[in-house]
Amino acid sequence: MSSSVFVIGASGYIGLGVAQAFRRAGYRVYGLIRNEKYSNILLENEIEPIVAQTFDDLQSFADTLALCSIIVDTVGYNAKLSSSLLEVAIQTGKTRTEDGKLSHYAPLYIFTSGIMTYGDTSSTGRRPVDEMVKPRAANQGANNSSSANVSAMKDREDFENHILAVSSASLKTTVVRPGFVYGGQGGFVANLFYSEPLVIQGRRDMRWSWVHVDDLGEGYVAIARAPRVVVDKQLYNLAAPNDNPTYEELRTAMAKAQGRKETIEYKEADKDVPTRWNTDSIINPAKAINELGWHPRHVGFVEEIGIYYKAWAAHQSTQEIKSSEHA
Numbered sequence: 431m432s433s434s435v436f437v438i439g440a441s442g443y444i445g446l447g448v449a450q451a452f453r454r455a456g457y458r459v460y461g462l463i464r465n466e467k468y469s470n471i472l473l474e475n476e477i478e479p480i481v482a483q484t485f486d487d488l489q490s491f492a493d494t495l496a497l498c499s500i501i502v503d504t505v506g507y508n509a510k511l512s513s514s515l516l517e518v519a520i521q522t523g524k525t526r527t528e529d530g531k532l533s534h535y536a537p538l539y540i541f542t543s544g545i546m547t548y549g550d551t552s553s554t555g556r557r558p559v560d561e562m563v564k565p566r567a568a569n570q571g572a573n574n575s576s577s578a579n580v581s582a583m584k585d586r587e588d589f590e591n592h593i594l595a596v597s598s599a600s601l602k603t604t605v606v607r608p609g610f611v612y613g614g615q616g617g618f619v620a621n622l623f624y625s626e627p628l629v630i631q632g633r634r635d636m637r638w639s640w641v642h643v644d645d646l647g648e649g650y651v652a653i654a655r656a657p658r659v660v661v662d663k664q665l666y667n668l669a670a671p672n673d674n675p676t677y678e679e680l681r682t683a684m685a686k687a688q689g690r691k692e693t694i695e696y697k698e699a700d701k702d703v704p705t706r707w708n709t710d711s712i713i714n715p716a717k718a719i720n721e722l723g724w725h726p727r728h729v730g731f732v733e734e735i736g737i738y739y740k741a742w743a744a745h746q747s748t749q750e751i752k753s754s755e756h757a
């Protein structure tokens with residue numbers, strides 16, 4: 431495999447997972463990071479770090495970007511940054527293809543969005559939503575939607591549509607909507623729920639679709655490997671089918687894995703908790719499975735919660751040791 435991949439935001443939970451998956455698949459992988467302290471983590475994983483203190487400094491990585499036939503934005507939607515990253519990819523594509531004349535050199539740009547773009551998926555019944563269902567951001571948090579929540583997801587949906595619309599002879603584009611991600615060092619949900627008091631706020635029966643970080647990374651690789659004509663201008667939901675525990679099942683299992691003895695406190699959702707957290711987000715990943723042959727392999731977050739808690743806790747303690755050594 432001689433193709434090169436450029437992962438923007440490779441120090442992130444998804445970014446590192448995606449970069450590792452591409453490396454496992456034999457690609458040469460460059461990881462754009464803004465903090466030098468992550469360089470060694472990338473190098474340990476055979477990923478070449480490119481450090482740019484601010485990603486607005488596009489010239490500092492333009493030459494490396496031009497070497498890559500796959501560009502993955504794992505920072506996700508950022509009102510200030512996303513457009514300029516896309517613009518630099520468009521310019522890179524033009525350079526690589528001599529403005530579309532050599533379109534076989536066109537890079538593929540994969541943007542990381544998320545399934546919360548759909549809004550409250552229970553508003554269309556209990557069936558998981560696929561990519562043909564138009565997001566209904568206005569439904570987020572049905573009774574107590576704040577305009578800020580709705581607008582954040584609407585902006586992200588608009589940006590997804592923009593990315594797909596700019597596909598051209600010199601840059602092909604795909605959007606990934608990952609489910610909630612678990613496994614390995616753990617993401618923001620693990621950080622939040624393992625650390626918080628044992629409280630269930632708002633609905634206890636809401637459900638989200640989950641995906642293991644390794645399976646998610648394999649999904650990005652499957653997109654990169656597929657014929658461009660299949661994945662160009664396409665959206666893919668990437669979460670395991672039927673891994674949708676309720677909030678209460680998840681919190682109870684997490685607390686048990688931690689050995690917590692206190693009883694769960696139930697309360698109304700705090701006003702400052704984004705209302706999009708208080709919704710169902712259940713997706714159907716059949717498109718990626720059928721079109722790309724993507725096969726999530728992990729059996730479920732709750733089913734193997736014990737090992738996921740230990741992995742998260744080990745990562746936290748490694749981080750603490752490293753920061754105390756540098757103090």
Ligand SMILES: NC(=O)c1ccc[n+]([C@@H]2O[C@H](COP(=O)([O-])OP(=O)(O)OC[C@H]3O[C@@H](n4cnc5c(N)ncnc54)[C@H](OP(=O)(O)O)[C@@H]3O)[C@@H](O)[C@H]2O)c1
Nearest residue numbers: 439441442443444445505506507543544608609610611617
């Ligand atoms: N984790 C999930 O369960 C999940 C599920 C679906 C969708 N998503 C979406 O996927 C995206 C990534 O999520 P994640 O969990 O991987 O987040 P994360 O661990 O916080 O990683 C975010 C990455 O983006 C970089 N970054 C953030 N803001 C930046 C900025 N202004 N300039 C340059 N780099 C910046 C971070 O760099 P530093 O390390 O230097 O901060 C980091 O590399 C987000 O948009 C999120 O909404 C996440």
